[in-house]
Amino acid sequence: MSLKLPDVLSFQRGTIITDGLMSSIVLDKNGEEKTIPVKVIRHGIRGVNSHPKGDNVANIQRTESAKSHPQSIGLSVTFSFRTIPASSLMFGCSDPAFRRVADGFMEEFFTRGVLEFDEVCRRYARNILNGRWLWRNRILGETQVTATVGNKKYLSQGSRLRDFDAYTEDEQGLAQAIATGLLSSDNVSPAIKVEGRVLFGFTGEVEVFPSQNMVNNKPKGFARSLYKVDMLSRRELQEVMNGANKNGSDAGDFIADIIDMGKAAIRDQKIGNAVRTIDTWYKDFSGVPIPVEPNGASLEANTVFRKGNQSANALMSKMDEMHPGQTFNEGAAFLIAILIRGGVFSESK
Incomplete structure (x- = not known):
């Protein structure tokens, strides 16, 4: 029953x-291994639009990536x-x-x-x-x-x-x-x-894969958000963008084109x-x-x-x-x- x-x-x-927590494995001057935290970087890319309207196939996006240190072995x-x-x-x-x-x-x-x-x-x-x-x-x-x-x-x-x-x-x-x-x-x-x-x-330098964040109502032109710890706060991000724009609206995005958002991690x-x-x-x-x-x-x-x-x-x-x-x-x-x-x-x- x-x-x-x-x-x-x-x-x-x-x-x-x-x-x-994700880290790059690098060798120091003595050949000893050490680790360096992997950073999540927000940046712009010029990709390809899978569903173009007319002949314009360019897809300009702001996205986030995580790559190992240039001297990393793993x-x-x-x-x-x-x-x-x-x-x-x-x-x-x-x-x-x-x-x-x-x-x-x-x-x-x-x-x-x-x-x-x-x-x-x-x-x-x-x-x-x-x-x-x-x-x-x-x-x-x-x-x-x-x-x-x-x-x-x-x-x-x-x-x-x-x-x-x-x-x-x-x-x-x-x-x-x-x-x-x-x-x-x-x-x-x-x-x-x-x-x-x-x-x-x-x-x-190798692209690695932290967790991705689920983002509702993503801003137009924003591709993906990656999971990170010790991340840049919303206020700090605004200050970076606002500070960049002080040099003129044409230069603003260029000055803030690569932003260190925090340390990469798997949730x-x-x-x-x-x-x-x-x-x-x-x-x-x-x-x-x-x-x-x-x-x-x-x-x-x-x-x-x-x-x-x-x-x-x-x-x-x-x-x-x-x-x-x-x-x-x-x-x-x-x-x-x-x-x-x-x-x-x-x-x-």
Whole structure:
């Protein structure tokens, strides 16, 4: 018999992730490596209009780009990650009976040695070490990832993005650190410091790819906005433009043609989306994992893969029927990952 989900049911996110700060890898005079933050630069371009009116194909735009240092040999992206105790995941539940069922599910399944829990942790570990979270930057060269927990380092060994089997010793070690945080009782979990390095194979200035900002009602002629930290404030940007215009309206845009907008970064949300791209348990799985989402929504495929009895709400209503055993339960594995993801799962009256 299916349980009725409460009018109020929510779980907080079980992962804490920072932005991924982007830096150029350069060699100093002694041949030692050092890093220099990658800047986001606002500038003008003369592009081509894909849908020209008449014979004028020019497309004059102001846009933002991020490029590595002219002497760079590669790109470094760093972020920190940790998990919170499973006992803290439930944020709100208006039905005491359902709370007892959910607590029982978490007590049974969030345990070392449980097939489904161990597999979710291993998949998280693989998606950290394979560099999936570097997104487009992976195509720029050879990718290397290191995850550091205390004085222990876990290294990438290959870049398997679609398979979740034959885990390396490093992946299993990192999975143990992830599990330790989820099973902690005192809210003190291991901090995991991650660095992804992309080595170009040459020295030079290379365009790299921070996250892009969603901008509604973009000004005419503005192409794109990139994500940055320590960014130039709106007032400072206005001062730059106004100061430039003091030399005459004809010279204004020229003087402010290249503006340092801040340091390039990959947004924490985008890193988290990549790390939780572990769902291969949906009905029509065709070899491509999707992010863990309540209804299996995939922006890449622009479709929803989990409908009806495969959705998170439908599976939660059967929590009381799930118990660890010798056979892997794909529904339980998905629910473990959903609880770590967090979200609101209320059902209105």
